Amino acid sequence: MRAEIEAFFPKYPTKQAVTLPALHVVNEHLRCVPMAAIPEIAAMLELAPAQIHDTMSFYGFFKQSPCGQVRAWVCRSISCALRGGEEMLAALSDKLGVHPGETTADGKITLEFGECLGLCDFAPSMLAGTKVYKNMSVEQVDEVAALLKAQASEQA
Amino acid sequence: MAEFEPILLANIHKPDSHTLPVYQAGGGYAAVKKVLAGMSPVDVVELVKASSLRGRGGAGFPCGLKWSFLPKDHPGPIYMCVNADESEPATFNNRILMELDPHQVLEGIIIGCYATRASTAYIYVRYEYPTAYQRLQRAIDECYAAGLLGKNIQGSPFSLDIYMHRGAAAYICGEETGLIESLEGKRAWPRIKPPFPAIEGAFRKPTVVNNIETMANVPHIVNRGADWFKSMGIPSTNPKDPGSYGPKLYCISGHVNKPGCYEMPMGITCRELIDRYGGGVWKGRQGKAAIPGGLSMGLLTEKEFDTLLDFAGPGKVGCLGLGTAAVTVMDETVSMIDFLHNACRFFAHESCGQCTPCREGTSWSERILTRMKHGKGRLKDLEILLSISGSIGIMPGTTICGLADGAAWPIKNAINKFREEFEDYIRRTNPTGYAQEDPAEALQLVELGAH
Numbered sequence: 001m002r003a004e005i006e007a008f009f010p011k012y013p014t015k016q017a018v019t020l021p022a023l024h025v026v027n028e029h030l031r032c033v034p035m036a037a038i039p040e041i042a043a044m045l046e047l048a049p050a051q052i053h054d055t056m057s058f059y060g061f062f063k064q065s066p067c068g069q070v071r072a073w074v075c076r077s078i079s080c081a082l083r084g085g086e087e088m089l090a091a092l093s094d095k096l097g098v099h100p101g102e103t104t105a106d107g108k109i110t111l112e113f114g115e116c117l118g119l120c121d122f123a124p125s126m127l128a129g130t131k132v133y134k135n136m137s138v139e140q141v142d143e144v145a146a147l148l149k150a151q152a153s154e155q156a
Numbered sequence: 157m158a159e160f161e162p163i164l165l166a167n168i169h170k171p172d173s174h175t176l177p178v179y180q181a182g183g184g185y186a187a188v189k190k191v192l193a194g195m196s197p198v199d200v201v202e203l204v205k206a207s208s209l210r211g212r213g214g215a216g217f218p219c220g221l222k223w224s225f226l227p228k229d230h231p232g233p234i235y236m237c238v239n240a241d242e243s244e245p246a247t248f249n250n251r252i253l254m255e256l257d258p259h260q261v262l263e264g265i266i267i268g269c270y271a272t273r274a275s276t277a278y279i280y281v282r283y284e285y286p287t288a289y290q291r292l293q294r295a296i297d298e299c300y301a302a303g304l305l306g307k308n309i310q311g312s313p314f315s316l317d318i319y320m321h322r323g324a325a326a327y328i329c330g331e332e333t334g335l336i337e338s339l340e341g342k343r344a345w346p347r348i349k350p351p352f353p354a355i356e357g358a359f360r361k362p363t364v365v366n367n368i369e370t371m372a373n374v375p376h377i378v379n380r381g382a383d384w385f386k387s388m389g390i391p392s393t394n395p396k397d398p399g400s401y402g403p404k405l406y407c408i409s410g411h412v413n414k415p416g417c418y419e420m421p422m423g424i425t426c427r428e429l430i431d432r433y434g435g436g437v438w439k440g441r442q443g444k445a446a447i448p449g450g451l452s453m454g455l456l457t458e459k460e461f462d463t464l465l466d467f468a469g470p471g472k473v474g475c476l477g478l479g480t481a482a483v484t485v486m487d488e489t490v491s492m493i494d495f496l497h498n499a500c501r502f503f504a505h506e507s508c509g510q511c512t513p514c515r516e517g518t519s520w521s522e523r524i525l526t527r528m529k530h531g532k533g534r535l536k537d538l539e540i541l542l543s544i545s546g547s548i549g550i551m552p553g554t555t556i557c558g559l560a561d562g563a564a565w566p567i568k569n570a571i572n573k574f575r576e577e578f579e580d581y582i583r584r585t586n587p588t589g590y591a592q593e594d595p596a597e598a599l600q601l602v603e604l605g606a607h
Contacts, residue, residue, distance in 0.1 A: 011317075011319045012319075012359075013233070013359045014340065014341070014359060016340060016341035016342070017339060017340050017341045017359075018341065019341030019342075020321070020322065020323075020324060020338065020339075020341060021321070021322070023324070024322055024324070045341075051342075054342075054343060055341060055342055055343055058326070058343035058344065058508075059324035059325065059326055060325070060326075061283065061324040061325040061326075062324065073284070076498075077245040077246075077451075077498070077502055078245050078246060078410070078447065078451055078484055078495070078498050078499065078502070079245065079246045079409035079410050079415075079484050081494075081498050082409075082410045082411055082484065082486060082490065083410070083411075114284065114325075115243070115245070115325075115327065115502055115505055115506060116243060116244070116245040116246065116247070116451075116502075117284045118242055118243070118247065118248040118250075118251045118282070118284060118285065119248065119251075120245075120246050120247075120248055120407065120409035120410075120415060120482070120484070121248060121407070121409060121415045121416050121417065122415075123409060123410075123415065127284055127286075129286075130286035130287070130290075132287075
């Protein structure tokens with residue numbers, strides 16, 4: 001991870017600018033940014049740990065305990081909501097037995113709500129990892145849940 | 157009317173449209189070569205100024221004028237930040253450009269950097285666009301390999317590096333100084349202006365921040381000229397109005413038969429966009445309202461669908477502006493209370509928290525709408541909401557950036573344009589309490605299942 005983070009240094013005039021890239025590197029490896037990583041990142045970037053924590057905590061994106069093997073965001077913003085996005089989120093939530101923001105007991109899937117994913121032409125939509133689920137409907141909730149589980153197994 | 161030949165979307169249906177060979181086969185990078193071979197940076201700025209290209213990100217600021225604000229003879233470095241944090245609800249035109257024609261975007265950026273003497277450009281892409289991120293990175297790699305980026309591009313004295321920078325799911329990073337703070341590794345709190353980024357931007361150096369679609373227009377202006385660009389669109393009507401020229405990507409979503417991103421000259425009406433491109437309102441229903449250009453811009457009623465979607469049009473019917481030209485249509489079954497709840501929840505979630513009026517105003521708006529939605533609304537709430545919407549934002553002078561203005565507009569438009577519906581809903585759902593004026597108790601949202 002250190003080498004991956006250091007590779008960003010030449011791209012920026014300050015080391016502080018590597019904060020977000022470093023958080024992303026750690027997050028991609030560990031599916032979270034544990035508190036223990038913060039002083040280490042700070043030392044690499046020659047910053048106070050509080051500076052890293054301040055930036056990290058601003059972005060609700062970075063969690064301190066691991067997300068599931070797949071992190072899925074169901075869009076709840078206006079264009080998706082008009083076509084059943086909130087119902088889809090509720091249906092998936094029921095099907096997977098978790099509230100938005102939680103991870104399934106088997107550690108496979110973290111279900112979240114997303115604010116406009118920019119996939120309004122495919123509403124209602126979901127981003128799971130790098131995969132886009134388009135034009136979903138609550139009738140397909142079993143199928144979507146199964147696809148998410150399969151995706152989790154692939155990424156495990 | 158002759159069928160409009162797409163300009164910005166001319167390549168997207170070609171197989172492998174995102175690759176360098178396909179882009180070059182269609183004449184790609186001719187504009188970079190033309191600029192490097194025979195135009196000075198000032199020539200390019202003047203050309204773009206003459207074209208009247210206005211920023212496509214939402215504010216519509218004239219692009220060439222923005223470039224001309226950079227200090228002359230600055231020793232450097234000068235930075236360009238390309239805003240690909242597209243997060244305005246209902247907006248996805250930049251995603252289409254980045255995924256399907258990333259080289260067109262890069263060509264515009266290269267020319268923009270040449271014009272502004274920027275030696276480094278950062279493309280700030282929102283996290284939610286992984287395909288755009290990968291394809292732009294791959295396109296950048298192809299450019300380095302082909303001598304279109306790096307040192308002494310095409311044998312000229314001009315050198316440029318372009319780097320991708322990933323966001324982390326925060327709407328506020330689309331605000332240009334929030335973007336700069338985020339790029340620098342800090343929380344994305346917008347800066348007080350002045351100093352404007354052109355004087356003191358990224359890493360305290362002169363910086364120009366441009367939107368993806370704006371940059372995609374630049375190669376075409378270089379290739380075909382300012383007069384060609386100005387042959388499309390809606391001319392300026394007074395000396396203070398820079399006009400609405402050139403091609404535009406309009407997004408249409410919500411209750412239409414064919415949601416999508418469609419290109420046409422600036423200045424189609426909302427109704428024509430819905431009927432001719434969006435395939436009409438779905439399920440044979442009537443339209444009730446539409447967002448004219450991203451959620452922040454407010455609402456058009458069905459009667460206002462003939463509004464021209466140029467930079468000046470939406471403002472004439474009380475909307476905030478053209479914004480991102482992303483239209484979301486609501487059919488006759490949509491409750492304006494549900495719409496406004498959705499809008500307020502978005503802005504409460506995305507307020508960065510720096511300015512108290514925005515942080516508190518957006519979150520109280522959401523809480524009031526949640527209470528109203530669950531049958532505990534009071535008529536007095538409408539006055540409270542209008543009072544909030546009139547007091548948060550740059551316009552009333554209470555916040556640093558425009559997020560709160562964007563939060564205020566859906567409230568103003570929804571309540572002022574659909575007042576009767578709000579009052580009826582409140583009376584109907586809260587028959588015993590609608591007239592109360594004493595402070596309302598907060599609802600336990602978790603128990604209500606609102607979150």
